[in-house]
Amino acid sequence: MQFTIGALVSVAVMLSAQAVSAVDLRFYHAGNCAGGFGSCNNIGSGVCCIAGGVPGASVQAVGGGVGTTFAYGTQACHVGPVVSAGGGSCVRPSFAAFASRWTSPGFTRREATEGGPCAELDTFGFTNDNGDEVSYKIPDERRASIVAALAKGDDAALKASADGLTPVSA
Secondary structure, three states: OOOOHHHHHHHHHHHHHHHOOOEEEEEEOOOOOOOOEEEEEEEOOOOEEEOOOOOEOEEEEEOOOOOEEEEEOOOOOOOOOEEEEEOOOOEOOOOOEOEEEEEOOOOOHHHHOOOOOEEEOOEEEEEOOOOOEEEEEOOHHHHHHHHHHHHHOOHHHHHHHOOOOOOOEO
16 A cells, blocks of 8 residues: 555644644743733634634744744734734734634644634733732723723732733733
């Protein structure tokens, strides 16, 4: 039985994509992927994350198996300005990032700019006093204040918003 190199590469890409389930796709107020962030938590490869009223100055996919991270200048993952970076690198667009998605290794840029499923920010986070990044689900009753703090880059207000919440990661 003969296998071509192309067939073996296709199988390897498919298996690596199946091994990756989800990552956190974060929108940072700062341009260096640091400080407070809004996030689509546990988002799958190819799913568009819409930042809504909280565009990021930088974007990062946090987790394993990330091939490419894309940042978009519109609230859609298939139109407008787009910039990308390999793996989980910090994406620093020259425009406000209103949407983002990540893809597993092997996706083409064309596939990454086609329409598809979308999600909205569901998590926020910051660096705590111990120097660890922690994130929390956004409760409906606190959404307005958390979105306002994210939009201003107000890490102190984000920390206050987390009071009494259980971290989803630390």
